[in-house]
Amino acid sequence: MPEPTPSDSGIAVAAHDIAALAARHAEQAEEQRQLSPEVMHAIRAAGFGRHFVAQEYGGAAGTFAEISTAVSVIAAKCPATAWCASLAASMARMAGYLPQEGRKQVWQDGPDVLVVGGVSPVGRAHAEQDGWRLSGTWPYISAVAYSDWALVCGVAKSGSQYEPRLFALPRADYAVKRSWSDVGMRATGSDTLIAEDVFVPAELSFPLGSLLEGAAEPSAPGSHQVPLTTVNGLFFALPVLGAAEGALGLWSSYAAQKIRSWSPKQPGPARGFYEETLARASGTIDTARFLLERAARVADRGALATPLERARNQRDCALAADLLVTTVNQLFRASGTSGHSVHHPLQRLWRDANSAVGHVVLQPGPAAAAYTAAALELEV
Numbered sequence: 001m002p003e004p005t006p007s008d009s010g011i012a013v014a015a016h017d018i019a020a021l022a023a024r025h026a027e028q029a030e031e032q033r034q035l036s037p038e039v040m041h042a043i044r045a046a047g048f049g050r051h052f053v054a055q056e057y058g059g060a061a062g063t064f065a066e067i068s069t070a071v072s073v074i075a076a077k078c079p080a081t082a083w084c085a086s087l088a089a090s091m092a093r094m095a096g097y098l099p100q101e102g103r104k105q106v107w108q109d110g111p112d113v114l115v116v117g118g119v120s121p122v123g124r125a126h127a128e129q130d131g132w133r134l135s136g137t138w139p140y141i142s143a144v145a146y147s148d149w150a151l152v153c154g155v156a157k158s159g160s161q162y163e164p165r166l167f168a169l170p171r172a173d174y175a176v177k178r179s180w181s182d183v184g185m186r187a188t189g190s191d192t193l194i195a196e197d198v199f200v201p202a203e204l205s206f207p208l209g210s211l212l213e214g215a216a217e218p219s220a221p222g223s224h225q226v227p228l229t230t231v232n233g234l235f236f237a238l239p240v241l242g243a244a245e246g247a248l249g250l251w252s253s254y255a256a257q258k259i260r261s262w263s264p265k266q267p268g269p270a271r272g273f274y275e276e277t278l279a280r281a282s283g284t285i286d287t288a289r290f291l292l293e294r295a296a297r298v299a300d301r302g303a304l305a306t307p308l309e310r311a312r313n314q315r316d317c318a319l320a321a322d323l324l325v326t327t328v329n330q331l332f333r334a335s336g337t338s339g340h341s342v343h344h345p346l347q348r349l350w351r352d353a354n355s356a357v358g359h360v361v362l363q364p365g366p367a368a369a370a371y372t373a374a375a376l377e378l379e380v
Contacts, residue, residue, distance in 0.1 A: 009060035014046035015070035018085070022078035026187065026348065029080065033180050034189030039081055040114075040146045046070075048085045050111035052093035052223045057103060058111040059092075061221040064231065064299040068238055068292060075242020076249065079352035080187035082239040084143040090235040091115040095151055096224050097210050098168055100217075101203035106149055106168060113148040116141050116193075119208065119228070121164040123154025123195065131201040132156055134167050142190040144176050150193055153208060164208040167200045174198070184355025214303070222302035229370065230310040231299045233317025236361050237292055237324075243353040244285050244324040250346045251331040252278060254339065277334050284327045288320035295320075311374035318367035321357045328353040 018039070022029075025036040035043075043049075051067055053059020067089055075082030092115045095106050107113065123136025138152050148171055156165040177192040210216070216224035223231075255274040262271045295313040298305050305313075332339060332350040339346045356362075372378065 009047055009051055009062045009066060011046050011048060011051060011062070011070040012066055012073070014042075015073040018042045018046060018081065019074045019077040022074060022081035023345075026078045026080075026345070029078075029187035030348065033178075033186050034145055034191075035081060035084055035143065035187050037146075040084070040143065043081070043085045043088060044112050044114065046085075047112070048088040049092050049114055051089045052096065052221065053107060053111045054096060054103075054219075054221050057107040059107075059221075060111075061223070064223065064234060064296040065293070068234065068296040071235075071238040072242040072245065072289075075239040076246035077242075078187070079239045079243040079246075079349065079356065080185050082242050083185060083188050083236075083356065086235045086238055087116070087142050088114055090232070091117050091151055093223055094119075094166065094211055094228075095149070095168060096220060097166070097206050097216055099203045099206065102168060102201075102205075105170075105204065114143065114146055115149045115151055115168075116144050116147040117151035117153075117166075119153045119166070119211070121153040121155050121208065123152055123167070125154045125156040125165065125167065125200070127156070127158040128199065131199055132165070132167065132205055134169075134198045134200050135196050136194075138193045139179060140190045141193045142188040144191050144193050145189050147171060150174055152193065152195070156205075165205050166208055166211065168204040169195060169198060169200065182355050184351035184353070186351075222300065225302035226299055226305060227310060230305065230313045232361050233314055233321075233367070234292065234295055234299065236356060236359050237317040237321045240321050240324045240328075240353050240356045240362075241285070241289060241292055243349045243356070244288070244328050247328045247331045247346055247349045247353070248281055248285060250344075250349070251281070251335055251339070254335060273334075277330065281327050281331055284323050288323045288327075291316040291320045308374045311371045314367045315371040318362050318364045321362040322364060325353050325357045 021042055022039050025039050029035050050059040051062040055061050071082045071086045095115050125132040125134040136154050150169045151166055153166050156163050174193050174195045179192040180190045211228050214225055214227040259274050295316050298309045298313050328350055
């Protein structure tokens with residue numbers, strides 16, 4: 001397989017307009033606990049849903065490097081919008097593991113359908129004729145109110161065998177319950193999806209193992225030829241990167257005013273406090289960005305990436321998220337009373353960053369275990 005070449009699907013350019021639009025709607029979106037229709041339309045139109053979809057279905061077959069840039073740009077203004085855009089791309093990539101007939105159904109009306117879902121195997125299914133009978137309740141499904149399809153995971157029973165599988169459900173086959181109440185990422189609309197006794201044809205299901213191992217068909221785009229753990233952290237860490245960059249921008253404007261008006265006679269921190277905070281915060285954010293950029297390049301190598309590089313990606317995403325949220329917390333603390341106002345965008349970035357790093361994918365323990373096993377060539 002040749003080395004991938006950079007793609008130009010246009011999402012990195014469109015991201016700037018989406019960021020500005022999301023910023024204007026951010027306060028209302030937080031109150032309603034879901035993105036505005038205008039913002040979701042912009043995400044669709046820009047091509048986040050089609051980014052990893054194969055070209056035979058009208059998709060862009062894009063790269064991780066390009067979407068990394070786009071997501072972080074949006075997150076600097078609204079991490080919740082970036083989170084939904086990132087997951088729109090991620091879930092559509094996962095749908096690419098469906099059998100051919102299933103892929104045709106998902107994208108029969110074009111590549112811009114919104115696929116939502118998750119890989120926690122909380123559903124239950126049993127084999128029935130040429131398919132599966134599925135029931136389950138899946139919480140925390142971001143942007144589910146705007147979805148066209150859902151890709152959810154459940155433990156499937158066939159005879160005496162049990163296997164975790166993913167199931168693609170059209171919008172008519174599931175209900176949505178408003179349940180999202182987190183203090184951060186409020187606008188993601190991460191509500192609960194409910195499927196009750198739904199029949200899923202065989203072509204709309206595949207084993208979870210295929211996704212975990214990156215076992216896509218040989219003709220699939222390179223973005224599908226890589227295990228989930230190699231790339232999953234990127235989709236969740238990138239909104240945190242953007243949030244930190246946005247927080248740094250806001251804090252820098254505040255610090256510039258303090259430095260310009262600083263006098264040794266006035267109370268409060270010395271000038272050096274602002275200088276050191278800026279230098280350390282910007283340097284730490286740069287470090288995290290470099291880690292995530294390298295992770296995207298490794299992901300874009302697809303099947304060419306080594307086991308150690310793949311495990312390193314998992315480590316780097318968790319490490320970058322930890323560095324970034326620590327920096328956001330430092331900037332928030334150093335922003336003074338004005339930055340803590342409920343009307344100041346810094347406190348929203350602070351809440352969103354802290355909420356995002358709580359995701360299971362970004363926890364350091366599993367990442368450390370996977371990296372250690374690969375680095376030391378241990379038996380797992």
